[in-house]
Structure formats: structure tokens, C-alpha cells
Amino acid sequence: MLLHILNRSPATSEVFRQALAAMGPDDRLLLIEDGVQGAVGALFGRFSGLEGRLYAQEEDLVARGLAPLCAPSVVRVDVEGFVTLTEEAQKTVSWF
Amino acid sequence: MLLHILNRSPATSEVFRQALAAMGPDDRLLLIEDGVQGAVGALFGRFSGLEGRLYAQEEDLVARGLAPLCAPSVVRVDVEGFVTLTEEAQKTVSWF
Amino acid sequence: MMRYAILLMGAPYSSQAAHSALRFARAVAARGHRLEGVFFYHDGVHNAARLAAPPQDEPHLVDGWAALAADHGVPLQVCIAAALRRGLLDEREAARHGKQGHSVEPPFELTGLGQLVDLGLRCDRLVTFGP
Amino acid sequence: MMRYAILLMGAPYSSQAAHSALRFARAVAARGHRLEGVFFYHDGVHNAARLAAPPQDEPHLVDGWAALAADHGVPLQVCIAAALRRGLLDEREAARHGKQGHSVEPPFELTGLGQLVDLGLRCDRLVTFGP
Amino acid sequence: MANAKGQGFEGDLLVVLRHGPHGTSWLREGLDAALVAAAFGRRVTLLFMGEGVTALVPGQKSGPLGQKGTSPTLEMLEMYDIDTLLVEAEALAWLGLRAEELMLSATAVEATELSMLASTHSLVLTF
Amino acid sequence: MANAKGQGFEGDLLVVLRHGPHGTSWLREGLDAALVAAAFGRRVTLLFMGEGVTALVPGQKSGPLGQKGTSPTLEMLEMYDIDTLLVEAEALAWLGLRAEELMLSATAVEATELSMLASTHSLVLTF
Numbered sequence: 001m002l003l004h005i006l007n008r009s010p011a012t013s014e015v016f017r018q019a020l021a022a023m024g025p026d027d028r029l030l031l032i033e034d035g036v037q038g039a040v041g042a043l044f045g046r047f048s049g050l051e052g053r054l055y056a057q058e059e060d061l062v063a064r065g066l067a068p069l070c071a072p073s074v075v076r077v078d079v080e081g082f083v084t085l086t087e088e089a090q091k092t093v094s095w096f
Numbered sequence: 097m098l099l100h101i102l103n104r105s106p107a108t109s110e111v112f113r114q115a116l117a118a119m120g121p122d123d124r125l126l127l128i129e130d131g132v133q134g135a136v137g138a139l140f141g142r143f144s145g146l147e148g149r150l151y152a153q154e155e156d157l158v159a160r161g162l163a164p165l166c167a168p169s170v171v172r173v174d175v176e177g178f179v180t181l182t183e184e185a186q187k188t189v190s191w192f
Numbered sequence: 193m194m195r196y197a198i199l200l201m202g203a204p205y206s207s208q209a210a211h212s213a214l215r216f217a218r219a220v221a222a223r224g225h226r227l228e229g230v231f232f233y234h235d236g237v238h239n240a241a242r243l244a245a246p247p248q249d250e251p252h253l254v255d256g257w258a259a260l261a262a263d264h265g266v267p268l269q270v271c272i273a274a275a276l277r278r279g280l281l282d283e284r285e286a287a288r289h290g291k292q293g294h295s296v297e298p299p300f301e302l303t304g305l306g307q308l309v310d311l312g313l314r315c316d317r318l319v320t321f322g323p
Numbered sequence: 324m325m326r327y328a329i330l331l332m333g334a335p336y337s338s339q340a341a342h343s344a345l346r347f348a349r350a351v352a353a354r355g356h357r358l359e360g361v362f363f364y365h366d367g368v369h370n371a372a373r374l375a376a377p378p379q380d381e382p383h384l385v386d387g388w389a390a391l392a393a394d395h396g397v398p399l400q401v402c403i404a405a406a407l408r409r410g411l412l413d414e415r416e417a418a419r420h421g422k423q424g425h426s427v428e429p430p431f432e433l434t435g436l437g438q439l440v441d442l443g444l445r446c447d448r449l450v451t452f453g454p
Numbered sequence: 455m456a457n458a459k460g461q462g463f464e465g466d467l468l469v470v471l472r473h474g475p476h477g478t479s480w481l482r483e484g485l486d487a488a489l490v491a492a493a494f495g496r497r498v499t500l501l502f503m504g505e506g507v508t509a510l511v512p513g514q515k516s517g518p519l520g521q522k523g524t525s526p527t528l529e530m531l532e533m534y535d536i537d538t539l540l541v542e543a544e545a546l547a548w549l550g551l552r553a554e555e556l557m558l559s560a561t562a563v564e565a566t567e568l569s570m571l572a573s574t575h576s577l578v579l580t581f
Numbered sequence: 582m583a584n585a586k587g588q589g590f591e592g593d594l595l596v597v598l599r600h601g602p603h604g605t606s607w608l609r610e611g612l613d614a615a616l617v618a619a620a621f622g623r624r625v626t627l628l629f630m631g632e633g634v635t636a637l638v639p640g641q642k643s644g645p646l647g648q649k650g651t652s653p654t655l656e657m658l659e660m661y662d663i664d665t666l667l668v669e670a671e672a673l674a675w676l677g678l679r680a681e682e683l684m685l686s687a688t689a690v691e692a693t694e695l696s697m698l699a700s701t702h703s704l705v706l707t708f
Contacts, residue, residue, distance in 0.1 A: 002699055007340070007453065009474070011505045011548065014108050018599065018631055021669075024696045033339045034477035037508060041550030059346075063476050063523060065513035065557075069550060079350045079518070086448050087325065093705045096332075096340075096453025098572055103209070103322065105601070107632050107675065114472065114503055117542075120569045129208045130604035133635060137677030155215075159603050159650060161640035161684075165677060175219040175645070182317050183194065189578045192201075192209075192322025199579070205408045206366050208604050211646050234483055235337050235366075241410030245420045251646040254410075274483060277336045279372030279385075279426065289376045293424030295410065305490040312577040313466060313496070320580065323605075330706070339477050342519050365610050382519040405610060436617040443704045444593060444623070451707065454478075 002027045003089035007096050009037040010046045019095040020047075030077070030085055032057040036066060044071040057082060098123045099185035103192050105133040106142045115191040116143075126173070126181055128153040132162060140167040153178060196220045196227045197311040201234035202323030204253040205246065210239050213321040214256050221264045228315050229267040230257070231308045232300075235323060237275040240268070240300035261299040269311075272302040327351045328442040329361045333454035334369035335384040336377065341370050344452040345387050352395045359446050360398040361388070362439045363431075366454060368406040371399070371431035392430040400442075403433040465497035465538070468575035474508035475524045476517055481509050484581025485527050492534040499538040500531075501571060502560070507545040510556040528558060542568065592624035592665070595702035601635035602651045603644055608636050611708025612654050619661040626665040627658075628698060629687070634672040637683040655685060669695065 004023055010016045031038050039056040047054050051073050058076045061067040086092055100119055106112045127134050135152040143150050147169050154172045157163040182188055198217055202209025220227050232239050244254050261268050282302050286294040312318040329348055333340025351358050363370050375385050392399050413433050417425040443449040469488040473480035492498045502509055514525040539560035546562055553562045572578050596615040600607035619625045629636055641652040666687035673689055680689045699705050
């Protein structure tokens with residue numbers, strides 16, 4: 001199981017498609033920085049099928065005022081949770 | 097008539113949609129740098145409806161080996177042609 | 193003859209923006225227009241990095257801008273706020289911030305954002321090159 | 324306890340990558356892991372800019388990295404080729420390229436890309452922060 | 455106040471903000487340009503486009519390292535007489551917010567109206 | 582030679598190249614990392630993804646200011662024993678080229694095969 005990390009918003013960048021294409025069936029996806037926009041509103045639809053494997057960095061949601069808008073099925077993790085995710089994955093792959 | 101300038105590839109960036117949204121019916125679009133990928137292959141389809149108003153920077157096509165693949169309806173201009181386009185337009189707007 | 197200004201927001205080497213802007217600047221001057229200034233903002237301020245040492249077989253953009261200034265008297269204006277954050281200081285700012293050494297020198301000049309607004313509204317054309 | 328390495332490819336201020344990487348680095352150390360190195364590549368080399376003078380009410384990332392190195396003995400390795408192109412030179416490279424002054428100093432060290440490959444394959448985890 | 459027909463949008467400077475807070479410095483540097491122009495007595499219109507609409511999400515906070523973000527700057531816009539704030543309607547839609555829920559009073563602009571904005575201002579800067 | 586089933590792709594380092602030549606320094610800096618790893622005796626797989634496929638378009642030239650581009654570096658890959666070159670089939674399709682038309686011998690990889698690549702290499706670097 002790998003951890004993929006995405007920091008770009010699906011509103012502007014098609015990079016999320018590369019992350020999705022490279023993900024195995026058990027891999028996890030963590031949204032950080034502007035990537036957390038993907039946990040909100042209609043953009044969340046880009047990640048359908050990842051229920052239980054889609055994470056978002058809590059601090060980035062909070063700083064942007066997006067925490068109240070975050071889709072309920074997204075698992076919110078703080079930076080300690082980010083470290084835990086990297087421990088649990090065999091390796092990490094970043095998409096930016 | 098305004099000249100819009102786009103330097104990102106539609107393969108990765110959604111910025112071309114912003115350029116298209118901001119264009120008036122007589123405005124022109126010049127593709128430069130990685131933007132010239134939009135003059136090639138299936139990506140050219142993103143700019144349908146701009147016939148006669150879609151330009152591409154010749155030097156950028158040539159450096160990338162893309163000149164032979166450029167769609168025939170794209171008007172190819174060198175840097176002097178770029179200057180002429182800015183002369184003819186009332187102002188320029190850049191999308192990156 | 194028209195008055196032109198260029199706004200450059202891309203760093204050399206990391207993006208092609210600086211190459212495009214320099215080529216366009218030369219073409220504007222060759223065409224007989226008056227280039228009233230190049231304004232460096234965002235990561236474009238790195239074009240003023242006097243310590244840049246690119247490989248010998250690659251164009252040296254910092255020198256390229258200086259040559260443009262020498263040939264056509266074009267002011268090279270660098271946003272001071274954007275530059276300070278990014279480690280680009282002239283001798284005066286280095287002294288003011290207690291830093292030894294400096295990273296910007298003439299013909300590049302640190303200036304305020306007001307110069308960009310002035311250039312943009314005073315010239316017939318402003319062309320932006322982003323990263 | 325695992326061995327971690329960080330690859331940082333974003334400049335401070337222009338992107339959040341450096342903030343994220345520094346926070347992650349501290350969390351890794353707090354968790355008891357061993358952070359074997361931070362490698363600065365692409366625009367990430369600007370994190371080593373000793374002349375950076377950010378506004379007083381913003382985090383000073385260059386100092387933040389130096390504090391991490393002091394607190395946890397983390398090597399801060401800057402790709403020399405990426406740095407030279409971008410105007411980041413230590414005293415030795417400045418002398419070698421005939422430049423007066425320098426823009427990188429310890430604890431940041433200029434080094435080759437081989438160090439990145441070594442870190443990546445030697446550590447249990449490499450985490451990349453891009454712009 | 456700007457209306458939905460495009461009248462009232464004429465001005466010296468259109469600043470197009472296409473990035474959100476915290477992730478990059480684009481929003482901050484774009485706002486700085488707008489503030490300086492306004493301080494010099496120029497009429498400024500702000501257009502929040504694409505990701506830029508997230509600049510106006512209410513309840514923004516400092517970043518975990520103490521990064522201020524841009525909401526304090528946005529709150530100063532009125533002092534600078536920058537009161538024409540436009541937001542791309544389509545971007546608001548994907549965010550799932552209505553214009554009234556934003557942290558500042560802003561007018562939603564439909565796609566069909568966007569194209570006239572650039573031509574009704576003397577200068578357009580995109581960030 | 583890598584085959585279409587994913588066997589033979591195992592190796593030390595997967596370098597994912599997602600940008601074309603000339604526009605940014607990503608491709609050059611990614612290739613530099615690959616060359617250094619290979620010089621240190623590591624097995625390297627290159628995956629050209631998205632815009633990255635344009636790195637392999639034949640007939641590339643220097644830029645108008647004398648920028649070398651990356652095709653001279655690509656021609657050195659064989660000397661460094663980097664011979665596993667993969668290209669995303671979907672990206673080739675939008676470019677309108679077939680794998681045989683590229684400047685170097687490369688294997689097209691379908692979307693369904695992409696996902697196994699990251700797990701079969703010790704380290705993945707994206708550029």
C-alpha cells in the first residue's frame with residue numbers, strides 16, 4: 001500500500017488524474033495545501049471511489065476556512081496523522 | 097480587439113478555459129511556450145471555434161519538434177509577428 | 193512608434209518566461225518601439241540575481257537583461273517587497289537588514305509596485321510573461 | 324523508529340511547499356524517527372538563501388531550517404547544479420566563479436545529486452514536497 | 455455598486471485573482487498590486503476567478519507556522535476604496551457557496567459577462 | 582526490454598517525467614536525477630507521463646536564445662544503461678503519435694498497467 005500526496009486543486013490542474021491513474025486498488029490519497037479544495041463541494045466528485053482511502057490535511061482545511069465544507073467521508077488528519085500515514089505506507093509518491 | 101496569451105498546455109492545466117472564458121468574440125489567442133501543445137493533435141480540439149483567431153509562436157513549435165504536427169488552421173507567427181499582434185490589439189492579457 | 197512595458201513574473205531556468213520576455217523585448221526595440229521598462233515581480237525578481245552562474249553553454253539571462261538596458265536604455269525595475277522575501281537585496285537594503293553582501297546591482301534597481309502601475313497605465317502596451 | 328528523508332522542490336514564499344516540509348520534518352522528529360537529511364532541489368534551493376529578508380510577521384523559513392538542523396542534527400543538502408543556476412553559491416563556489424559575496428552558508432551545504440539518490444534508497448521513507 | 459450588465463465595471467485596472475490563499479504567493483502579490491494602484495488613486499476592479507474564489511471563503515485562519523494568509527489584507531480593501539469585487543459564478547458553484555456567504559460583498563459574474571470585463575478596463579493584470 | 586505485462590519493470594528507481602522540454606526545468610532536472618542514479622549503478626525506469634511524452638518528439642531543436650533543450654541528454658541515456666523507457670499510451674494518443682515514431686525506443690503503457698509501476702520500484706521520484 002502506497003501513499004500518494006496531491007497538493008494541487010482539481011479546479012485548475014489536471015495533475016489529480018495522474019495521481020488517480022498511478023494509484024493501486026489499496027493505495028491511499030492525501031490532499032494537502034491547495035489540494036484540499038478537492039475535499040469540498042463539486043470537486044470532491046473527482047475522487048469518487050476512494051471512500052475510506054481519501055485523506056485531507058486538517059491544518060490546510062482550517063487555514064482556508066474550508067473545514068466546515070469538507071465532505072464527511074474524507075478522513076481529516078493533522079500533521080502527526082500525516083506522519084502516521086507515511087509510516088503505514090510502503091512508500092510515498094507526490095503529485096504537484 | 098484584445099490579444100490573449102496562453103503559455104500552459106491544455107494537457108495539464110485548465111487555465112486555457114479561463115482564457116477562453118475571458119475572450120470576446122473578436123479577440124485573438126496566441127499560444128506560446130508549452131501552450132503550443134494546444135496547436136497539436138487532439139488538444140487542438142480545445143480551441144475549436146477560434147479559426148483565424150488562433151496563433152502559435154513558431155519558434156516554440158520548432159524547438160519542441162511540434163511544427164510538423166501543428167494543425168493547419170493555426171496561424172504561425174515568429175517573434176516579430178508576436179510584436180505585430182500586440183500592436184494590432186488594444187491590449188494584451190496573459191494566462192499562465 | 194508605441195510605448196511598451198513588460199511585466200516578468202517567472203524565474204530564469206525554472207521557466208521559459210524570462211527567455212520569452214527577453215526575446216520579445218529585443219523584438220520590440222528592433223521594431224522601433226520605445227520599451228519604457230521591464231518590471232520584475234513574483235519569481236521574476238530572480239532575473240536580477242547577480243550571483244547566478246548558469247552552465248556556459250546556456251544563455252545567461254541576467255547578463256542578457258543588462259545588455260538590453262545598455263543597448264536601449266531600458267530601466268530594469270525589481271519589486272522591492274517581492275525581492276526582499278526571496279533573498280535579493282542591493283547594497284543599501286543589505287545594510288538596512290544587517291546582511292553582509294548583496295545579490296542585486298545596477299542596472300537592476302529595487303523599486304516599489306507603484307512603478308508597475310505607472311508603467312502599465314502610461315504605456316500603450318503592457319505584456320505580461322508568467323511562469 | 325524509521326529513517327526518513329525529505330526532498331523539497333518549492334521555494335519559500337512563492338509556494339507553501341517549504342512550510343509543509345518544515346512542519347512535516349518537525350513532526351517526524353517529534354515522533355522519534357530519524358530524519359537523515361533534507362535535500363533541496365529545483366526551486367527548493369532558494370530555501371538556503373541567507374540574504375532572504377521576509378516581513379517580520381511571517382515565518383522565516385531559512386532560519387527555520389537552520390533551527391531544525393541545530394535541534395536534530397539534520398543535514399541540509401542543496402543540489403549544487405540547481406543552486407548555481409539560481410544564484411545560490413557558498414564561499415567556495417563564489418570564489419571559483421569569480422563572484423564577490425556568497426548567498427549560501429552552513430548549515431546548508433552544496434552537494435551533488437548523488438546524495439539525493441543515496442538518501443532515497445538508504446532511508447525507509449522519502450517524502451517529496453513539490454511547489 | 456457594479457451591476458449584472460457590465461455597466462459600472464469600467465475602470466483603470468482589472469486585477470484577476472486566480473489563486474487561493476496560503477498555497478502560493480499569487481493572491482498576496484496580486485492584492486498588493488491592487489492596493490498600490492488604489493493608493494495612487496486608480497479605480498480597481500477585482501475579479502476572483504477559478505480557485506481565486508476561495509480567497510473569499512469566510513472563517514480563514516493563520517497557517518500552522520503563523521502564516522498570516524490574505525484575509526487581513528482583504529478586510530482592508532474598503533479602506534482603499536476598492537469596492538468592485540466580482541466572482542466567477544461557475545467557480546462559486548463548484549465551491550458550493552452563494553455570493554452572500556462570502557466574507558466580503560461580491561457580485562457573481564456569469565460566463566457570458568466575463569468576456570466584456572477585459573475590454574472595459576485600461577489595464578488587465580492576471581495573478 | 583520491458584514487456585506490456587509489467588514484468589521486467591522492477592528496479593531501484595522510477596523517475597516520472599511529466600513535463601516537456603524548453604517550457605520549464607522539470608524535465609532537465611528529472612533527467613539529471615536519473616542519470617546520476619544510473620551512474621551510481623542503480624537500475625532506472627523512466628516513465629513519460631502527460632506532457633512528458635513531448636520530451637520524445639523527434640526533431641527537437643535548440644531554443645532561439647541557444648537553449649539546448651533536453652534531446653541531447655536523452656540521446657545519452659543508452660550510454661548510462663537506462664533502457665526502460667515507458668510512455669503513457671493516453672498521452673501518446675492526444676499527441677497523435679505512435680510509439681515507433683518517437684526519437685527513442687519506448688514502450689506504451691496502458692492506464693491499467695500504470696498503477697503497478699510505483700509499487701515495483703524501491704523509490705519513485707516525480708518531476
